[in-house]
């Protein structure tokens with residue numbers, strides 16, 4: 001019998017991006033040292049990866065876009081390599097044994113530029129003044145050599161040296177900031193396991209704008225820890241006031257999400273407002289990047305604030321095994337928008353769900369949510385139907401069981417990797433009703449089911 005749900009592709013290439021990543025080893029730590037000159041868009045960098053071989057390896061591959069490669073070392077010894085088509089294939093002097101821990105060091109220089117994709121340029125993007133990184137799904141190799149699979153999560157140290165007037169932001173905690181001559185080195189430590197596409201750097205003229213550490217209007221029942229997540233905006237000075245106004249409710253949102261999804265999974269949350277217009281905001285580990293066009297208030301912008309924050313739980317902490325399961329990121333982030341609306345006194349989730357259902361009913365029904373294919377993985381219908389599927393689960397379970405299920409999903413899989421089949425197994429523990437038919441209708445068939453649970 002054909003399985004209903006795609007199993008996680010832990011043992012093979014990603015079905016949507018078979019050229020990305022190498023499943024024969026896993027990386028547990030990256031140490032990146034970048035020297036970046038914004039004017040000429042010049043990067044001189046080294047990357048040191050600590051990895052473990054899953055099998056005996058005479059050679060292995062890293063993903064890295066076009067750069068001039070200097071030295072490549074494996075366990076401190078010079079290794080041979082070829083570099084073509086975005087793959088840096090490395091042949092160590094001595095083959096690696098199955099289970100062996102090893103280090104790879106790559107020195108490289110060049111002018112980083114975005115990786116071309118059907119969704120536009122991905123990864124490192126030069127700005128008028130500075131740079132930003134938005135890699136989802138396969139843009140990370142535009143700036144560092146990596147095992148570019150969402151399931152291969154690692155800790156990161158990112159050190160960036162750049163002219164002193166610039167501010168540098170990366171995910172995690174700022175360890176040191178050292179100025180020497182006219183350059184400053186910023187060292188960030190991300191100690192939570194992180195997918196390569198969620199590693200980010202922003203370089204620009206930014207003013208830090210701390211948001212209130214506690215909810216502006218605390219409600220009964222909030223966990224005490226929720227208010228203590230440091231939340232800072234990095235915004236062009238002239239937009240500091242607009243940012244403080246438009247993001248004023250984010251601390252309250254953080255507290256509400258910590259209640260319904262469980263404790264915030266990271267040590268801090270930073271919001272960058274790049275000094276450009278961006279198509280859509282984008283999430284990274286502990287960071288979200290918005291454009292100037294996302295300021296100005298109103299529901300269409302407020303929902304994006306909720307969406308990006310929710311990705312810290314769904315996508316960043318609870319990560320997908322491979323890209324077929326993208327709806328687990330986007331459906332839950334979409335549903336978080338509706339939950340926030342309901343909580344914040346706007347239309348309830350049921351109202352948003354009904355509107356999404358009406359919208360989808362008038363559109364082509366050729367999308368399989370549980371395996372949409374690469375072409376449709378960021379289609380707006382995937383977001384809407386993803387939110388609807390979470391709502392259908394809520395209707396099937398009832399509020400009590402649904403919210404327990406939701407919180408436990410984020411808790412049990414915190415910093416982990418999941419597939420759709422894991423959600424079915426998990427949610428089935430919260431009801432005596434078999435959920436197979438619901439998953440089949442919403443995730444495996446393209447026709448839009450009625451919204452009855």
Ligand SMILES: [Zn+2]
Pocket residue numbers: 307311329330333
């Ligand atoms: Zn999203």
